[in-house]
Amino acid sequence: MFHKGFFKGILGAGVALTLATGLPAIAQETVKVGLILPMTGASASTGRQIEAAAKLFIAQNGNKVAGKTIELIVKDDQGTADMSKRLAQELVVNDKVSILGGFGLTPLALAVGPVATQAKVPAIIMAAGTSMIVDQSPFFVRTSFTLPQNTTPIAVWSAKNGIKKVVTLVSDFGPGLDAEKSFKAGFEANGGQVIEQLRAPLANPDFAAFLQKAKDLKPDAVFLFVPSGQGATLMKQVAERGLAQAGIKVIGTGDVTDDDLLNSMGDDLIGMITSHNYSTDHNSPENAAFVAAFNKANPNMRPNFMAAGGYDGMALIYKALEKTGGSTDGVKLVEAMKGLAWTSPRGPISIDPATRDIIQNVYIRKVEKKNGQLYNVEFDTIPNFKDPTHK
Amino acid sequence: MSMSHLTENSAGASSRLLSAAKWRWYEIAFWIVAASLFFVFPTRLALLTEIVTLGLLALSIDLILGFAGIVTLGQGAFFGLGAYAAGIAAKYGMGVAPLSDPIVGLLIAGAVAGAVGFVTSFLVLRGSDLTRLMVTLGVGLIFAEVVNQARSITGGADGLQGVMLSPVLGIFDFDLYAQTAYVYSLGTLFVLFVIARVVMNSSFGLSLKAIKGNPLRSRAIGIPVNPRLIATYTLAAAYAGIAGGLLAQTTQAASPDMIAFHRSADTLLILVFGGAGHLYGGIIGAVAFRLMQDAFSSGSPDVWLAAVLNALPSFLNFWPIPNVLTVIFGLMGPKYWSLWLGLVLVLLVLFVRGGILGLVQSIYVRIFPSRNKVKP
Known part of the structure; x- marks a missing residue:
């Protein structure tokens, strides 16, 4: 067996680590957006595309919208559903995010559904494509495709x-x-x-x-x-x-x-x-600007349909916040998102008010x-x- | 060797064996601290709950690796079986006790995993370490594929949805802050830990240590080697199943990655990292592993980099310092956490024997050499 003083060191280290990672940075005027993405593992490319696109959107449009500062938090769920669920819970209760997003695969999105419903936090599906996901929580809104x-x-x-x-x-x-x-x-x-x-x-x-x-x-x-x-x-x-x-x-x-x-x-x-729903080659001024900026920021990547989903997901969040005047109330945000329409790099898109799913070319x-x-x-x-x- | 020396030695040995069964103050402190985390980190309970389930799985591997000396890569199979057993029970219970009762669910999970563990233990007994490794790996792969194919029961690759639980003890509902989940999982871990502690400090546990040390000689002095190994393997399988059941219940889902090979490998790593053969090693390894992973993968490297570059004194701001900093910070954040975690693991394994517990022990011995006289 081990000896006296044994656990002091371990507990000290554990406490220090937890403090270092769990420091709350709460500012009233900050709106936190938590993206849960597979950044490692088999679906890592999905996560990297969406992260790059979301960051690009913020770089292009500034981090201020309706008087609020947008802070993006990216978490890696390794493509495992229990991790997605845990991260969603933590983003809500610990980081106090107002909006969740990402979700690389259908099971990962489904795992987060109950958290979104319980916490009344909008969850923007930027990748997963099974049709029925949006029915699983009234706080799901999709910007990818089905x-x-x-x-x-x-x-x-x-x-x-x-x-x-x-x-x-x-x-x-x-x-x-x-x-x-x-x-x-x-x-x-x-x-x-x-x-x-x-x-x-x-x-x-x-x-x-x-x-x-x-x-x-x-x-x-x-x-x-x-x-x-x-x-x-x-x-x-x-x-x-x-x-x-x-x-x-x-x-x-x-x-x-x-x-x-x-x-x-x-x-x-x-x-x-x-x-x-999207091709890098899509012929429109919006897409030409998007692809050029994406390539400049990420020289070794070509934006794909996942990037389009992430980019439009951020656009949706910005537009909804503008519409609510900066209010982060989950119900109001989802209401604001319903029926929003704009021209994305992939062409004209809108959110179907009835299903909260995307309508697109x-x-x-x-x-x-x-x-x-x-x-x-x-x-x-x-x-x-x-x-x-x-x- | 004189007669008196021998008696002294055996007296010392028996007192040492008996004293190992006594609860030390630091063990009690450990559990008090674990319970008090509920109040200290009220917003991190989801992470702590996950650490508890991981610690329980690592404990189950400790029982067979640390005590019985069987190297396994298949514990994830029992974990997954438990997860699906508990998940399916809760799903068909529709949120109403008894099928959806969490504790009943855990018993089902433990029973299913233990039964499968008992049956497969006969395969594991055949052959030496490498054969065992392959057999446990193979058993794990078989069950992973069964779960993947049995879509109508398990939900296939999409995972099991609609896991609905009744409140714990009929009172406490699972909540967003994971308060119920943490207390419930920690309570389960504690009960199972106490049982494991009693078993491993009994003559049964001591005979396992003998088997681990030398199976042939143990058989020669009359220890029933195979029945003991079968019993331990079955117990460990049931523990893993309960750990899986806990994860399925607290996340209200079961998915194929809960039964996948990487769970077995990760958890074996966690146990080696914490220190095998102490019962606490798996739990401490799980705490350290998950906290490091969380620390390495969260945070925003872009913001830190900008801050560091801004604060960089001008006399240091020449090539290649900013470039090196950019590269280092570029490797932080959610993309490359496994790089840093891997680095720590390699260093620990290279320079410290016996994982974190081994490290703490060797530091302690160095600081207080006088108190270490009874060490064998």
Whole structure:
């Protein structure tokens, strides 16, 4: 056993550490925004994109709004739900944040829902894309996208452009199942037929067996969905399986041809058609300014749809605070957010007052090479498109 | 060696063995301090609750590694099984006792994990350290995949939603400040700790130490090695299950990462960090690990950097000092906390034997050499 004086040192160190980390810095005129993001682990790219975009928004628009100073606090939940929940609790009771935001994956957002409801703090979903999340708390507001919203357009487009038989391959979790269901609904309503629905595990996926099965079924096209960050692995295996050589088209949501990774995926992708809410290549003055500023602040990153969600999330917070005259009352803030509309880097967007979900343009895009780099080039627009599964 | 020397030695040994079972003042102080944190840090109770569950999991590993000497990477499986057992019970209880009662939930979690621990212990007994490591790892991976595939029961990769608990003892609801959660988890940890302490200081615990020291010789002097190891493994599995149940209840969710490999590895690290074989090592390791992680990953490096650069005297403001500072501060904050944590861990393992407890002990021995005469 150990000896006298044993715990003095440990407790002293523990107390000092806790004091150092837990010092409250409460100022009446400060509005704290707590972002809970996966900054390490498998979804780290999501967190880094959103953090960079949120900081960029503050740098561009100043940290003062409606007489209040905005302070951003970023916490790493490592992509684990129990951590997200604990951090949300701490941000509310310890840091006294007025607004929560971030949430890299559906389970992480769902874990925070009860905290937002109980504390009456608005929680801005900047990434997670399962349709039903916004129904889980009246304080959820979304600035990212939903899978039904991004999937239905490519389903309709495929059916109308000579594709008759499709095999779907999605990641086996909430958003993937949403994508699978929406694709089938949109595709079959327009005369197509989904001949097989494959699901790959979310963690440490190996797509080879699924892609081989899809190839053996000889469909006209394979529809793909994987979350942000997994696209590169998937597309490498698509090329290895030789789907293109077998005459099978590859289509998907823009999550697969993630702008952040697209350049590293290689020229095999040229011609791939996807539908999505944001492309770095989107042609508008707002987006040109956004991409230029983002690249200047983060030389090694290309803003993707996660960055767009984070940037617009901060824009939503600023606009809502302006509308409430700086009041941080959670109910008032959510009321103020309902119906807000503005032009974002991705085009015109608004918050549906009925569902607190985002209404935005969804674009049909094709991977093309421009100035030696790969881009998702938009060629068709479905304007002001609402998640079709919301009532 | 004279006869008198021998008797003296054995008398010393037995008194030492008996005295280990006595509660020391610093142990009592430890638990008083743990309880008083409720009042000292009323806004950090969520973090403290998480530390308690982590400490309980580390304690369960201490039972099999620190006492029985079995290296395991599979304790996360029992943790996860407990989490899902408690979570599913609460979900189908719909917030109404008895199924949603937290304490019933913990008993279910412990029973399920303990049962699985008992069954798998026979696999673990086969082979040497490396084989055991692989077997425990394999068992963990199997259950992780089962949880992932059984979507209709566990919610698959999205995790288990809708975990609703009735109030603790029918009175205390789980609250936003985690007051109930902290008292409830600390109480559970204390009860389980006392049980573990009694067991490990009994003749059963002493025989485990003998087995750890030399299994062949222990068998030769009549210790039933395998039954003892099976009992310990089962007990540790039940402890891990209860820890998982606590986490699922206090976060009202269960997710596949609760059963993932990294829980086992992290917690093994935490135990080594704190010091294995003392019962307190896991808890202290959990406190230190989580506090360091929290300290390294919070804070705003940009603000600090600006402050430091502003305060930098002009005679120091030449190349490469500002650049070096920028790089160092750039590595702080939520992105790179694992870098600093890893650095501390490597240094601790390299230069200090026996983790934090080993460090404190060696410092103490250096300061008061005279009081350390009874050390073997």
